[in-house]
Amino acid sequence: MPKIKRQTVIAALTFPLFYALSLSSTYAEEYTFDISEIEKKPYHIGGYAELRPVLFGLDRDASLYKLRFYNRDEGATLEEYNAALQLEGSLEKGISRLFVRTNTGYKKSYLGEDQETIVYEGYLSLKPSSSLTIDIGKKTLKWGKGYAWNPAAFVDRPKDPDDPELSLEGFIVASADYIKTFQGPLKTLSFTPVLIPVYEHVNNTFGDVNNLNFAGKLYLLLYDTDIDFIILTGGSKTARYGADFSRNITTNFEIHGEFAVIEDYKKRFIDKSGNISEKEFDAESWLAGIRYLTERETTYILEYYRNGAGFTTDEMRDYFSFINTAYDSYLASGSDALIKKGLNITEGNYGRMNPAREYLYLRISQKEPFDILYFTPSITGLLNIDDKSYSISPEALYTRITNLELRLKATFLAGERLSEYGEKQNDYRIEFRARYYF
């Protein structure tokens, strides 16, 4: 990406926000519906600009604090300033449509300044009929029915249970959607075959290179239940297959579930002395959840997640104990060799989101309490069932001004020593997010 002055980036990101705020007190007296508002254009450009300052309260006794800050003292709190510009554009002609979504992120933290632009999605879509769509390019598929986790989303990057609705970067694929509808208990059937090439410069983070992988999803709307069967095979990753379902029991009560098997899963783990071992097994993961809306418009989302590829409580304790040993060794000898070993085993392993075995997720949100329109307070809890450590996040979302979304969110982490949330580097985090859509 060409180098752009930092001030220019910040100005570009902040201008729409202040523009929106300046407009917020201007209102038309009468409502109108001009037909020109609905005229279709062959192109579309939109997106959002976002500012997100974050304050972290550090836990200086935690293993993960020692791992990341072993050779520096940043005090009791850390500030971080984030800005993002997400742009998306499309161009339509006949049966074809070109779509691109990019994300430019700017971060100023204790590590300095960082700026990166990533093409999240960019693909050509061909639609010869309403039954068939063919897509070629970089795309997110977002399979699975879980809200916080998707063990069966084999072709997606893992989402963050702390913010599951964030858009993610896709992979370069060739895919098709074939839809067929019926009368009777089976109302819809659709099939989505996907080819995922993995080579040195294409999707090289997906898995082993020099493989052409195949994934497929069969969707059924059967007896008013959404059902998916999912498979991934091809060599870059070991074969995996899964299924999911979702169904409304009543108008205000939905249940969903997901099941996934990863064949020959290799788990690397470390004991408290620093010896690394590997275990191979078929990892079975599953998720069960509900979404329930009360008469007072309180929404409950509750999910249980059994992560078959996760670490047991003892394995997690061993890992944290090793980090503590490595830190003590660094203090005693000045050598960070063991710390480096700890960082290495953390990357993509213990350091991934929710690396343990069993979790419970609960989100309670209240729509427009006290008749305050566009105001949604909510609280989210995430519990590691095995070690009883947890995070709890109250938040308030306000969307009164058209296209401007304001969110204030705090997260508090708690747990005993050598537990997952007890050993995170932060005790709390407070974040404000202002996002303006255009």
Place this chain on the structure above:
Amino acid sequence: MLKIIGFILTLIIAVPVYAMDGTQLLKEVDRNLNPESYESYRKLINIEPDGRKKEFTLFTVKKGVDKVAFLFLAPASEKGRSSLRIGDNMWLYIPNVGKPIRTTSLQSIVGGVFNNADILQLDYAAEYNAEQIEETGGEYLLHLKAKTKTVAYDRVKMWVDRNKKVPTKIECLTEASMLIKTLYFKEIKDLGGGIVRPSVIETDSPLYKGYKSVMILAKIKKREFKDEVFTLTFMPNLESLR
């Protein structure tokens, strides 16, 4: 004695006649409001007690008695979101989230007084039985009862213009006859294709004191769609129908 038997027989025969009339009138109201399959453009406006407004523009497609979907065209924060209803099943598609998620008829995608069932309205005759019909001046008053427990409002009172056979006012009630909201049908317009109907629907609710929501219909056109359009897989592609 014969008079009593005759009276009872008259009642037995008369009740179904009333029910038939109510059902027939309800079907006429449905067809006068919309063709069975159509596309339309609507604007929803939420108005707060201090006069502030928030507007949403929707493209809607409907087929038969149980399939309807809409796509947000504006504002920018909602653009690309779509919602699908097949009978009692409802889903919301948010481009960022990617996969359609199930929603419920009582939730509101847009906030304000209109809920999902109001926006993804099927034919009234598909969801309600006409239990009773009254004549009040220049209007009929239809007393409607939900056919199943899954319908958003258990009871509905519908005032219908006698000549034009379109609603003038609708009260939505709970099973215990508590008023949830009132819809007022206004500004009858010729929207083309022989569709002459109220182009503005205002609603208020005792649950949202001082708030008002308005739905304005700009364009409605009879149009046939393939069933495949009303599927989860097609939801990200609704824009291609415009």
